[in-house]
Amino acid sequence: MALSRRSMMLGTAATGVAAATLAACTGGSSGGSGGSDGGSGSGEMIFANTTEPENPLIPTNTGEVGGGRVVTSIFAGLVYYTADGKAENDLAESIESEDNQHWTIKIKSGLKFSDDSDLTAQSFVDAWNFGANAANAQLGQYFFEPIEGYADLSKEDVAADAKLPGLEVVDDTTFTVQLVSAQSDFPNRLGYSAYMPLPASAFGDIEAFGEKPVSNGPYMVDSWTHDKEIVLVPNPNYDGPRKAKNSGITFVVYDSDETMYNDLLADNVDVIDQIPTSQLQNFESDLGDRAVNDPGAVFQSFTLPGYDPNFEGEAGALRREAISRAIDRKSICDSLFFGTRTPATDFVAPVIPGGGATDIEGADVLEFDEAKAKDLWAQAEAKSPFKGPLTLAYNADGPHADWVEAVCNSLKNTLGIEANPTPFPAFGEMREQIRARKLMGTWRSGWQADYPSMYNFLGPLYGSGAADGNGSNDGDYKNPEFDQLLSDGLAAASEDEAIKIWKQAEALIMRDLPVVPLWYQNTFGGYSSLVSNVEYGWDTVPLYYEITK
DSSP, rough: OOOOOOBBBOSOOOBBBHHHHHHHHHOOOOOTTTTTTTTTTSOEEEEEOOOSSOOOOOOGGGGBBHHHHHHHHHHOEEEEETTTTTTTEESSEEEEEEESEEEEEEEETOOBTTSSSSSSSHHHHHHHHHHHHHHGGOOTTTGGTTTHHHHTSSSTTTTTTTTOTTTTEEEEEEEEEESSSOTTTTTHTTTGGGGGOOOOOGTTTHHHHSSSSSOOOSSEEEEEEEEEEEEEEEEEEOOOOOOOSSSOOOEEEEHHHHHHHHHHHTTTSEEOOOOOOGGTTTTTHGGGGGGGEEEEEEEEEEOOOTTGGGGGGGHHHHHHHHHHHHHOOOIIIIITTTSSEOSSSSSSOOTTTSSSOOOTTGGGSSSSOHHHHHHHHHHHHHSOOOOEEEEEETTSSSSHHHHHHHHHHHHHHHHHOOOEEEESSSHHHHHHHHHTOOOOOOEEEEOOSSOOOOGGGGGHHHGGTTTTTTTOOOOOOOOOOHHHHHHHTTOSSHHHHHHHHHHHHHHHHHHHOOOEEEEEEEEEEEETTTTOOOOTTTTSSSGGOOBOO
């Protein structure tokens, strides 16, 4: 998810509410501030950190972590992902194909949404048609590209009622999917939020629906106080493998990651998945066995947009490589991150099959080389002088200021240029500028996996279909050869063969550098002394439904 997954673009630790508000909520009552327990779950309300979602809570229009952790808690898809990243059936009875192109999907019978309306095969087909149709301008539109008919639905002048011919409802519990080509990993993608079902009531006013959705997952929204908190309670109509073992979750939006961490030490928040940079050296000793620091599915970078003249043409290509070679990644990881980051060697997190590769052609551009960087920059200047200072934008409501300053200092010291950190007060404000293609210079970016596949780190971020505001390709990188390799990998007969092909695709973006890879981020965070059964998933997000208090 774009810092995408849930995808996403990876968000931050915080925007909005003071610690006093949280402390007042916790009290000691079993319901916290969440009201009814929804007729399911037990124990007390769990308190967790989040960011203010970028958009209303619509599965096909959620592309960042703040909204993603809520959407995946309140909705359920055909499959879900276990802690180690294995796809298991959730609403699906079976997902079958004889050729990996024509799929028959059967769902469980008797399924209900949280308002007691029926959840049928039509609920999936309607939701997917809505998400794929360009008239609806959904951020998850790109995820439907493999389905027959998407090319027509993605056109700007498409009719609002146009549908994917590759989807067909057979009966209440069965629908078929025809892809444009054989794609063996298709079932593995279906736990991502873009593929979740929607009730018929959603489509009358989708924005209003997103403020308090009728959902079908382990939880449902009890209340959403913007920039403050989102309260979820168990959904009594969900009876799947992620059934809630607590009486709800209150996601608190913080205005300070330091406040968030102090609340954790005081047992005022139960589980967090960010640690302030200033506390990375000591959080494991502070929390003991309640500290979490394990490899995670997060890749971090900064984007050099193709629409900025400074990064265009031959001079731009030289300049991109110069910038990459001018950054001392290892020194920054050692001095700032204390074992919670690892310098990147490719574009895919190492917990993903094929990720963390050290054999990508051209990967030497990620090595710190002062002399080479200076020479490349001089060559670029001779062709087309850089206009203005180099800026690196970031959201100041998360723990980014220190590393952004370190990267800028590395560029200044190595290249002898002016490189300035450019803070935005909040993640959402920066994203608005990026989506409108108004943000010039560079900006912090990255990806937190939506589903455990190498493709998920490549297609949504660099595929041509995800550019121009249609997905998470914010730098508008377009390369037909890269797109073809993505497709070839999807059609491969085995995962090993797909990985070989996708490494060739990585070599192309290693050459073109639409983003500058920085490092892989661990799953790190911690939990209070009041909770048990805390486990963080393969994608760095806690399994909230498992937590008891």
